[in-house]
Amino acid sequence: MLYSGSEASDIYSAICVAATVLVPGCDRASVMLRRGDKHSTVAATDDVAQRIDEFERRLGQGPCVDAIADARPQIDTDLRGHSTWPELARAIVETTPVRGVMGFRLLIDERKAGALNLFSDTPGAFDAAAAGAASVLASFTSVTITAISRGDDVESLRNGLASNREIGQAIGLLMAMENISSDEAFDVLRRTSQEVNLKIADLARALVSSHASGKTE
Structure with a gap:
């Protein structure tokens, strides 16, 4: 799935789809990359994932933004309770069906480059097994975006x-x-x-x- 596309945008989209298939409880996903001082969403499974990324950029808080700065995964299994990101949690709960979020940092040549963002509509669905699967996918994603940044073609990625x-x-x-x-x-x-x-x-x-x-x- 990850390497079936011919363009970088296809691969980013495939990563998001792979998250919903491979990570237990994941209903939506996005990939956010940092370009200079700005963060931009390069792929998302749907408008809901895209909207949450926009919330994070506007509020300057959330698992995706924090994951870029911090090596540790950023996880909130139920946004309805006490959240590390209260403004974001309120916006998500009030306007989307999402109830759980995870963010994993992505690297390009050991540089903080972005985040893999995962969303669940079910409170408590993101458990240890989900976090473990997501961390493996995030590792794949870091390898992939590093190769893309170096100009490697898709065949090299497949190999x-x-x-x-x-x-x-x-x-x-x-x-x-x-x-x-x-x-x-x-x-x-x-x-x-x-x-x-x-x-x-x-x-x-x-x-x-x-x-x-x-x-x-």
Whole structure:
């Protein structure tokens, strides 16, 4: 799905659709990128997701905006209660069916570039499993937008899919097992690969394989 399009806009749209398929409880999604001092939505599943992004930009608060600045995922499972973003929560609840939100930072060559934004119409739907799946998708998305920014063609993205999938899975596993951010998980992979003189993709493959067999240490 991610690499079936021929244009960057097609790939961004596919990422949003993938979120609704792969992340439990996700009904809508958007990708917001920072360009200079401004944030812009480059893809969204529908007008509701687009509108919430607009709320965030206007209010200067929310999971998407905060995710760009902070490595840790930004999550509010029920906007009807006490929210970290009270003005945004009020606007969302009053004008949309969305009740839960998540934001995950996206990187281009380790630079803060944007956020993957996920929305649920069901209060409490965004649990640990949903956050884990979203973190893997966010890792894929960071790889994708980095390749696009470098001018890589879609065929290059397809060729790198296998190793990227394993790295994303390994990052998700480390985040869950060690309760760390995606940046910290990738740094663990990077440092360990240097220490054992093994490519990151090969190390990720070994980690995912050992976890599947119940031997992860």
